[in-house]
Amino acid sequence: MFRKALSIALLAAGPMAANAQDIYILEYPIAFGTGDLGDFIDEPSFRGFIFGYRRMVDSNRAIGMDIGWSTFFEKRDFDTYVDGTAAISGVQYRYTNVFTASFQVDHVFRDGEDIRPFIGIGAGTSYARRTLDMGLYRLEKDPWQFLMQPEAGVALYMSGGNALILSANYYWGMKTKQLEGQSFLALGIAYAFGN
C-alpha cells in the first residue's frame, strides 16, 4: 500500500516544471486524538512540532514531505481497570508520543493571489510510543504504523515570498498487531519560507 501511495504521489507530481520553488515550513500543531488514541487520552495535545518541505512543480502542484511530533498526555485521577480476574486501581499517567513522516502531494488553488487555499494527501509512517504509568509500573507499546495524511488549509502570502499557513491535517494510523491505529486531527499554524 505504501508503494502504491508513493507511485500515485509521483505521478500526480508530473514532470518537474522549470520554475520549481522550494518551500520550508515550520508548523505548530494543536492535535486531537481520535479513535483508540482519543479513547486512551481525552485531552488535546499542545506539545508538538512539524517540519515540512514542498517543491512547487508547477503553479498549482507541490510535492514534499512532513516530519512531525506530537505529545498527548492525560492524568487520570483515580480509576479501576479490570483485566480478566485482576483489577488494579490507582492514579494513571498516560502519554502517547507520535512521530510521523510522510510524503505529501498538494494542489494549490488561485495562482498568483495572496490567499491560496490548498488540499493534499500523503502517505508514510508513524511511530507511536504509548506509555501508561501507574504506581511504579510502566506499560509501554510502541508500534510503527502505516500512515495516511490528508490535509487542507490556506496560505496567506506575505512580503518576500514568505507565508503564513493555517491548516488541518488528519494523521490516519493503520492498525497493527500491537495496537489499534493511532490517529489524530491536527490544527496547525505555520510559517513558510523559501526561495
Place this chain on the structure above:
Amino acid sequence: MRMTKPLPLLLGAALLLAGCYPDQPEDIRDFDLTYTNHSPDFDFKAAQTYALPDSVIIISGSLAEGEAPEMVQALYGDQIVARIRANMNANGWTEINVADTPDVVVLPAAVRTENIDVYYYWGGYWGWYYPWYGFGWYYPGYYPQYSAYTTGSLIIQMTVPGETSATGNNPVMWIAVFNGLLEGSTAGIADRVVSGIDQAFEQSPYLKH
C-alpha cells in the same frame, strides 16, 4: 535567492521536544496502587466464615528454623486488621476462631525487603501461625502478575484451610496488594491504609454475600 533563518522557531521546537513526558507523579499518593486478583473457580458465596490474625506479619527475608517473625507495629497493624475485619463483616462474612475451622483464613503481611518474591518466601512465615499449613502457596486458575513487591507494600491473601496440594502448598483464592502503602508520614499512612483496604474490597464485588 533569499533564505530566512527563523532561529526563534527552532529554539521553540527544541523546548517542546523536552516535553515528551510532562507532569510526572510528585506526591507519594500518586504511586499508590491497589491490585486484586482471585480464583475464578472458587465459590466465594458458599464460603461464609473467616478467621483473621490479630497482627500483621513483616516479610523481610528467610527465617531460621524456630525464629519468630517480626510484626508491624500496633499503630498500623491494629488499623490494618480492623479495616479488613470491618470490610469482611460488611460483605456478609462471619468471623470465627481459627480453631473452629473457618471456610477461609485472611492473612495480612507487610513487605520490608524490596522486590521480595512472594512465591518463594511466604510459605515459611506462616508455618508458625497455622502449623498445619504447608510450605508455600499456589493460585488456582489465575496468576498474580504483581509477584514482586516494593518496600512498604501490604499484601492480603485469602486461603482455604485443608485444601493443601500434594506438594504441600496452600491455595490463595483472593489476593490484594497495596504497593508502597506503608511508606510516608504517619498520618498519611493511616489515611491510605483505610482507603486502600476499602478500595480492595470495592473492586472485588464477588466477595460480597
